[in-house]
Amino acid sequence: MSEATIHDDHHDHHDHKPTGIGRWLFSTNHKDIGTMYLIFALVMLFLGGASAMVLRMELFMPGIQIVDPDTYNNLLTNHALIMVFGMVMPAGAGMANWMIPMMIGAPDMALPRLNNLSFWLLPMAGTMLILSMVVSYFPGTGTPVNTGWTLYPPLSVQSGMGMDFLIFTIHILGISSILAAINIVTTIVNMRAPGMTWFKLPLFVWSWLFTGLLLIMIMPVLAGGVTMLLFDRHFGTSFFDAAGGGDPVLFQHLFWFFGHPEVYVLLLPSIGVLGLIIPTFSRKPLFAYKPLVWFMAALTALGMVVWAHHQYTIGMSLNATTYFMIGTILISIPVGMMLMSFIFTMWRGAMTFETPMLFGIAIILMFSFAGVTGVMLAVVPADLQYHDSYFVVAHFHYALIPGSVFGLYAAVFYWLPKWTGHMYNETHGKIFFWWTTLSFNLTFFPQHFSGLAGMPRRIVDYSPQFADFNYLSSVGGMLFGLSHLLFLYIIIKTVKGGEKAPANPWEGSMIGTTGLEWTLSSPPPFHSFSTPPSVK
Amino acid sequence: MTTNETYFIPEPSRWPIISASGVFVLLFGFILFINDVGAGSMIMTAGFLMITYIFFGWFGTVIDENLKGNYGSQVSTSFRQGMFWFITSEVFFFLTFFGCLYYFRTIAIPYLGGEGQLGSSNLLWDGFTAHWPLINLPDATNYSPPKEAMGAGGIPLWNTIILLSSGATLTWAHWGLKKESKNQLVLGLIMTVVLGLIFFALQAYEYYHAYTAMGLKLTSGIYGSTFYMLTGFHGLHVTIGTIMLIVITIRSMKDHFTEENHFAFEAVAWYWHFVDVVWIGLYFFVYWL
Amino acid sequence: MSELKQIFKRGLLLIASTLFSIPAFAVREYNLPEPASTITREIYDLHMLTATVATIIMIIVTGIIVYALIKFRKSTGYQADQNFNHTWFGRWSWALVPAIVLGIDFSVAGSAVKTLGNIESHDPAAVTVKVTGSQWKWTYDYMEDGVKIVSNLNKDIPSTDDLYLRDVDNRLVLPINQRIRFLHTATDVLHAWWVPAIAYKKDSIPGYINETWTMIDKEGVYRGQCAENCGTGHAYMPIVVEAMSEANYAEWMNEQKLAMVAAVAESSADKTWPLAELMERGEKLYNTNCAGCHMPTGTGLPGVFPALKGSAVALGDLAKHNEVVLKGVAGTAMAAWASQLNDLELAAIITYERNAWGNDTGDAVQPADIKAAR
Ligand code: HEA
Ligand code: HEA
Ligand code: CUA
Numbered sequence A: 001m002s003e004a005t006i007h008d009d010h011h012d013h014h015d016h017k018p019t020g021i022g023r024w025l026f027s028t029n030h031k032d033i034g035t036m037y038l039i040f041a042l043v044m045l046f047l048g049g050a051s052a053m054v055l056r057m058e059l060f061m062p063g064i065q066i067v068d069p070d071t072y073n074n075l076l077t078n079h080a081l082i083m084v085f086g087m088v089m090p091a092g093a094g095m096a097n098w099m100i101p102m103m104i105g106a107p108d109m110a111l112p113r114l115n116n117l118s119f120w121l122l123p124m125a126g127t128m129l130i131l132s133m134v135v136s137y138f139p140g141t142g143t144p145v146n147t148g149w150t151l152y153p154p155l156s157v158q159s160g161m162g163m164d165f166l167i168f169t170i171h172i173l174g175i176s177s178i179l180a181a182i183n184i185v186t187t188i189v190n191m192r193a194p195g196m197t198w199f200k201l202p203l204f205v206w207s208w209l210f211t212g213l214l215l216i217m218i219m220p221v222l223a224g225g226v227t228m229l230l231f232d233r234h235f236g237t238s239f240f241d242a243a244g245g246g247d248p249v250l251f252q253h254l255f256w257f258f259g260h261p262e263v264y265v266l267l268l269p270s271i272g273v274l275g276l277i278i279p280t281f282s283r284k285p286l287f288a289y290k291p292l293v294w295f296m297a298a299l300t301a302l303g304m305v306v307w308a309h310h311q312y313t314i315g316m317s318l319n320a321t322t323y324f325m326i327g328t329i330l331i332s333i334p335v336g337m338m339l340m341s342f343i344f345t346m347w348r349g350a351m352t353f354e355t356p357m358l359f360g361i362a363i364i365l366m367f368s369f370a371g372v373t374g375v376m377l378a379v380v381p382a383d384l385q386y387h388d389s390y391f392v393v394a395h396f397h398y399a400l401i402p403g404s405v406f407g408l409y410a411a412v413f414y415w416l417p418k419w420t421g422h423m424y425n426e427t428h429g430k431i432f433f434w435w436t437t438l439s440f441n442l443t444f445f446p447q448h449f450s451g452l453a454g455m456p457r458r459i460v461d462y463s464p465q466f467a468d469f470n471y472l473s474s475v476g477g478m479l480f481g482l483s484h485l486l487f488l489y490i491i492i493k494t495v496k497g498g499e500k501a502p503a504n505p506w507e508g509s510m511i512g513t514t515g516l517e518w519t520l521s522s523p524p525p526f527h528s529f530s531t532p533p534s535v536k
Numbered sequence B: 001m002t003t004n005e006t007y008f009i010p011e012p013s014r015w016p017i018i019s020a021s022g023v024f025v026l027l028f029g030f031i032l033f034i035n036d037v038g039a040g041s042m043i044m045t046a047g048f049l050m051i052t053y054i055f056f057g058w059f060g061t062v063i064d065e066n067l068k069g070n071y072g073s074q075v076s077t078s079f080r081q082g083m084f085w086f087i088t089s090e091v092f093f094f095l096t097f098f099g100c101l102y103y104f105r106t107i108a109i110p111y112l113g114g115e116g117q118l119g120s121s122n123l124l125w126d127g128f129t130a131h132w133p134l135i136n137l138p139d140a141t142n143y144s145p146p147k148e149a150m151g152a153g154g155i156p157l158w159n160t161i162i163l164l165s166s167g168a169t170l171t172w173a174h175w176g177l178k179k180e181s182k183n184q185l186v187l188g189l190i191m192t193v194v195l196g197l198i199f200f201a202l203q204a205y206e207y208y209h210a211y212t213a214m215g216l217k218l219t220s221g222i223y224g225s226t227f228y229m230l231t232g233f234h235g236l237h238v239t240i241g242t243i244m245l246i247v248i249t250i251r252s253m254k255d256h257f258t259e260e261n262h263f264a265f266e267a268v269a270w271y272w273h274f275v276d277v278v279w280i281g282l283y284f285f286v287y288w289l
Numbered sequence C: 001m002s003e004l005k006q007i008f009k010r011g012l013l014l015i016a017s018t019l020f021s022i023p024a025f026a027v028r029e030y031n032l033p034e035p036a037s038t039i040t041r042e043i044y045d046l047h048m049l050t051a052t053v054a055t056i057i058m059i060i061v062t063g064i065i066v067y068a069l070i071k072f073r074k075s076t077g078y079q080a081d082q083n084f085n086h087t088w089f090g091r092w093s094w095a096l097v098p099a100i101v102l103g104i105d106f107s108v109a110g111s112a113v114k115t116l117g118n119i120e121s122h123d124p125a126a127v128t129v130k131v132t133g134s135q136w137k138w139t140y141d142y143m144e145d146g147v148k149i150v151s152n153l154n155k156d157i158p159s160t161d162d163l164y165l166r167d168v169d170n171r172l173v174l175p176i177n178q179r180i181r182f183l184h185t186a187t188d189v190l191h192a193w194w195v196p197a198i199a200y201k202k203d204s205i206p207g208y209i210n211e212t213w214t215m216i217d218k219e220g221v222y223r224g225q226c227a228e229n230c231g232t233g234h235a236y237m238p239i240v241v242e243a244m245s246e247a248n249y250a251e252w253m254n255e256q257k258l259a260m261v262a263a264v265a266e267s268s269a270d271k272t273w274p275l276a277e278l279m280e281r282g283e284k285l286y287n288t289n290c291a292g293c294h295m296p297t298g299t300g301l302p303g304v305f306p307a308l309k310g311s312a313v314a315l316g317d318l319a320k321h322n323e324v325v326l327k328g329v330a331g332t333a334m335a336a337w338a339s340q341l342n343d344l345e346l347a348a349i350i351t352y353e354r355n356a357w358g359n360d361t362g363d364a365v366q367p368a369d370i371k372a373a374r
C-alpha cells in the first residue's frame, strides 16, 4: 500500500490530482470533500459562537443591553440551528468522509458525485439561513423569526417572511443530510475491503452506521413537519389551528420525533471517536467492544420512541406520559454501557495524556453529568418544574458541548497529524484543553442554579435575582469564546507546517483494532486504496 | 465487497454544484413567489429549468458511463443500496402524514369534542361535536367547510385497480427483461406508463370535482388539509414515477438494459411499487375508513 | 497617542468596576423555591431524590476515573493488562452493569409514578380558575363567581430592583387550604403559566384546555413567569399570586363582584361621555392593554407593530377602526378585543387613539357606538 506514495509521480493515471479551483468545486474525492465539510463547520462554529456571544452579552446583567427582544430571539434561533445543523453535523460528516473509506479500505465513498452534492447543498442552506435573518430588516416583511429553533406554531405562523426562508433552509439541510447518510451507510455496507468483517470495524464506523440510519429515518419527518407549517402559513390549511380541527401540539410531536433522535445523531460520532482515542492512549483494546455495538443499536432503536419527553407539559394522557418517562429513563442503560466501556478500557491500561486523551477523560466526566441531569429531566413531575427553564439549557449544553463538540475537538487533535502530515504543538493543545474545559464549566454550571431558581429560557431580560449566576455565565462564555481563537491558531499552524508526522503517530493506535487508516502515509495519497487491501 | 476489480471513481464533475445552486434558485424564487414579491415566479422558473437541465446532464453522464462498461458489480450494488435507502426515507416522509391523520382522528378532534382524560377543551367550542370526516368545524370563520366527504367507491376504487394493474404490468415487463424478450419489456412498460397517465387524469378530475361540486378545498379545515396533503404528495410521486418510467421505456427501446445490468430499470420499478403501496395505504385510511 | 492611552485606561476602569460591582448581588436562590403547596412539596421531594441519586452516580464515576488516572499511568511504569477483557468481569460486565443501572432506573421511576398519579388526579376542586395567556398578559376567570382579572406587567420598576419583571398590576388572589383547579388556555400562541412555589407548569394552548391543580398551604405572595416562548414580550409576562386566608378571600371576592356590577352599570348607562373624560380613561386603558405593542407614544415597532400615530385606520373611517379593534386581524398578533373589554372601555381606548399623539379627529366614541359595532 505504501508503494502508492513512494512512486507517487509515475503512478498510473488514477493518482493524478486535479488542480485549481475545480479540484474543490467539482470534487469527487472523499478527502477533499471531507476537508470542505470541516472548513464549513469551522466557519459555522464561529458564526454560531458569535451569536452566542451576543446572547451572553445581552444577558450580562438585567435590563436591555444591546439587542431588542425580537433580534435576541432571532439570534437564539440561528445560534441553535447553525451550531446543530451547520457545525456539529457537517463536522461529523466531514470526519466520516475523511476517515471511513480509509478505515474500511475503500477507494472512496460509494457515490462520489452524490457526496459532493450533499456538501454543496450546505453553503446554499447557510445562505438561505442568513437571508432569513436579513430579510426582516426590509419593511413589510413582518416579525423576525423569534421562535427558537423548535419553531413551534402558532408563533411560527405569526412570524414574517424570514420564517419561509428558514423553512426552506431546513429543507435543503434535510436533503443534504439524507443524501450524506445514504452515501455513508452504503459505503459501510458495500465498500469494506475483503476480510473487513462487521466486528472488525472500528467503533467510529459503527457509530456512523447508526447515525446514518437515524438520519434516513428522522430527517423526512422534520421536512414533512415544516412543509405543513408552510402550508398553514400560505395555503390556508389548518394543521396547527384548533379552529379548523387542527392542533398546534402536533407540530411538537413531529419536531421531537426528529429532535430527540437528532441528539443521538450529534452524540454518536463523538462516541465513535472516543472508542478509538481511549484505547489508543490506554494502550489496551476497547473493553466490551461487541456489547457496545449492540447497545448502540439499542440506543438507536430506543432513541426513536421516546420523543415526547420534550413535551411533558402539553397535557398528554397519564398512560402516554408514564410510557415516555420510563422509556427515557431506560436510555441510561445503553449510554451507561458506553461510558462503562470507556472507563474500563482505561482501567489497568497504561495511560498517557496527550490532548485527545485529556478531552476523552473530560468528556466521560462531563457527559455523565449531562446524562444524569437528563435523567432528572426525564422524571415527569420534576420536569414540570424544570421544563423551559435554564436547567434545561444547562443540561443540553453539557450534553452538546462535551458530548459532541469536545468529541470533535478530540478527533481534530487525534487526526490532524494524519490529515496534514504535521504534528500539532502539544503544549498549545494542552493549554487549549484546560482553557476550554474550565471556561465551559464556568459558563454552563451556574445555569443549573438559575434554572432551578426559576429563570425561564429564551428571555431577553430578567430580574436581578438571577443576576449573579448570569454574570458568571457571561464571563465564562466570553472566556470560552476566546479560547476558540487559540483553536483556530493551532489548526492553521499545523496545516502550514510543524514537525513531520509519521504514518502512525500514536503508539497505541493499532492495539486491538483493525482500522486501516494508520497503514497509509500521513497525509495519505490522493486516492486511498486503488486496489482493495485485504485484512487478515 | 468480495470482488477484486477496480471501483469506478468518477472524474471531477460539475453537476453536483450546479444542482445545489439550482435547488437554491428554485426555492428562493418560490419564497418570493408565495410572498408576492417581485420576480419570484421568474426566478422559480429559472431554477426549475436548471434542475431539469441537470437531470438530463447528470443522468446522461451516468448512462454514458454505464454503457461504456465502467461500472462493475460493486458499483451497481452501491446504486441499488443507495436507492433502497432513498426509498426508506420516502417511506418515513409518508409515514409522517399518515401519522398526522391518525393523530387528528384519534387524539386532537376527540379532545376538541370534549373527550379524553382532560376533556375540558370543549368549553371553548360551544356546540362542537367530534365526527370524522370533519364537516362541522369548531370555528369556520377563516375556513370553508366541505359540503360532503369523499366516498370510497367510484374514482378512488378505479384508481386502486389501475395502480395495482400497473404494478402487475411492470412486473410482467421485468420478466420480459429477464427472458430477454424486448417486445414484452417495451410493451409492459408502455402499458404501465399508460396506466400511470390514466391514474393521473382521474386524480385530476377528482380534485376538480372536489373543489367545485363538493366544496372540499385545501382551506376546508383539517379534513381537506389532510386529504390534499396525502393525496397531493402521492400524486407528485406518481408524476415523478411516470416520468422515470417514460425514460426507461425509451432506454429499453434503445436496448440499454441487459439481463445483468439494468439498475435503472430496477430502481424505477422499486419506486413505482413503493408509490403503489402508498396508494393502498391511502385508499384504506383516507377514503375508506 | 495619549488619547488612545486615555481610552484604554477608561476601558480598563469600566471593566474592572463592573467586574467588582456585579457580584455584590448575593446569591439568594440556587434551588427550587421553598414549596408552599401540597403538590409542589411532593415534587420538591422527588427532585431532591433524583438530584441525590445523580450526585451519588457522579461521585462513583468520578471516583473510579480518578483512581484509574492515578494508578494506571504509563509514566509510573504501569504495564497495560492485555488480558483484562478476558477476565470474568470483561465477559459479564455487559449484563452486570445494565442490571445495576436498571435497578436504579426502576427505583427512580417508581417514586415518580406515584407523584405523577397525584398530579393527574381529578378530584373536585373548590375554586376553578381559567387562566388565559395572551400576548402579553394573563387573564383569570373565576369560573364559579364570574369574576375576571386581567394582569399586566408592572412597568414602573427599575431594573435594579428585585421585583423588576416580577410584578404585575393586578394579582391573582387565591384562598389557602382549598383545592384549586386551573384551566389553561391561550388566545394567540403558546404560553405556560408557572409559579414554582405553588404550581407546576402546563402549556396554554390556543383552542385547547389543559388542567392543573394545587392546594396552597401558606399565606403569602408567590411569583413566576411565562415559561413558553410567546414572541417579543415573552420576558415581560410575570405572574403574581397572592394567597390569603379563606375569610379574607371571601371578602376580596365580594369586593370584586361589587366592582364588576358597577362597571357594567357604568358601561351600559345611557349617557353621552365627554371627550376629556374618555381621553383620560382611554389613556390608562391604552397603556395597560395596547402600549405593549403599539408603544405608549403610538409609534409601534417599525416592521413589527404598526404605528397608530398618523395611521390611516386611526385617522380614517370609524367603522373600520372599530372593526380592527373588536375583531382583531387574523393571522397577526393583533387580537380581537370584543370579549376582553366592555363597551365603555373600548370606546375610551378608541377615542384616545383617535385623539392622542397629534391624531386630531375630535371623535368622542360612545359606548353605544361600540355596542352597535359588535
Ligand atoms: C448531544 C445531545 C444530547 C444528549 C446525548 C442528551 C441525552 C439525554 N437527554 Fe437531553 N436534551 C438535549 C440534548 C441531549 N440530550 C437538548 C438539545 C435538549 C433541549 C432541546 C430544546 O428544548 O431546545 C434536551 C432536553 C432534554 C429533555 C427535555 C427537557 C425539557 O425541555 O423539559 C429531557 C427530558 O427527559 C432530556 C433527557 C435526556 C436523557 C434521559 C438523555 C440520555 O441519553 C442520557 C443518558 C446518559 C446517562 C444517564 C449518563 C451515563 C450513565 C451512567 C453513568 C449510568 C448510571 C446512570 C443512571 C442510573 C441514571 N433531554
Ligand atoms: C451544538 C450545539 C451548541 C453549541 C456548541 C452551543 C454553544 C454555546 N451556546 Fe448554545 N444553544 C444550543 C446549542 C448549542 N450552543 C441550542 C440548541 C440552544 C437552544 C435554542 C433555543 O432555545 O431555541 C442554545 C441556547 C443557548 C442559550 C440560551 C439562550 C436562551 O434560552 O435565552 C445560551 C445562553 O447562554 C447559549 C450559550 C452558548 C454559548 C456561550 C456557547 C459557546 O459554547 C459558544 C462558544 C464558541 C465560540 C464563541 C466560538 C466563536 C469565537 C469567536 C467568535 C471569537 C470571538 C470571541 C469573543 C467575542 C469573546 N446557547
Ligand atoms: Cu407568554 Cu411567554
Ligand SMILES: [Cu+2]
Binding pocket: A259, A260, A263, A307, A309, A310
Ligand atoms: Cu430528547
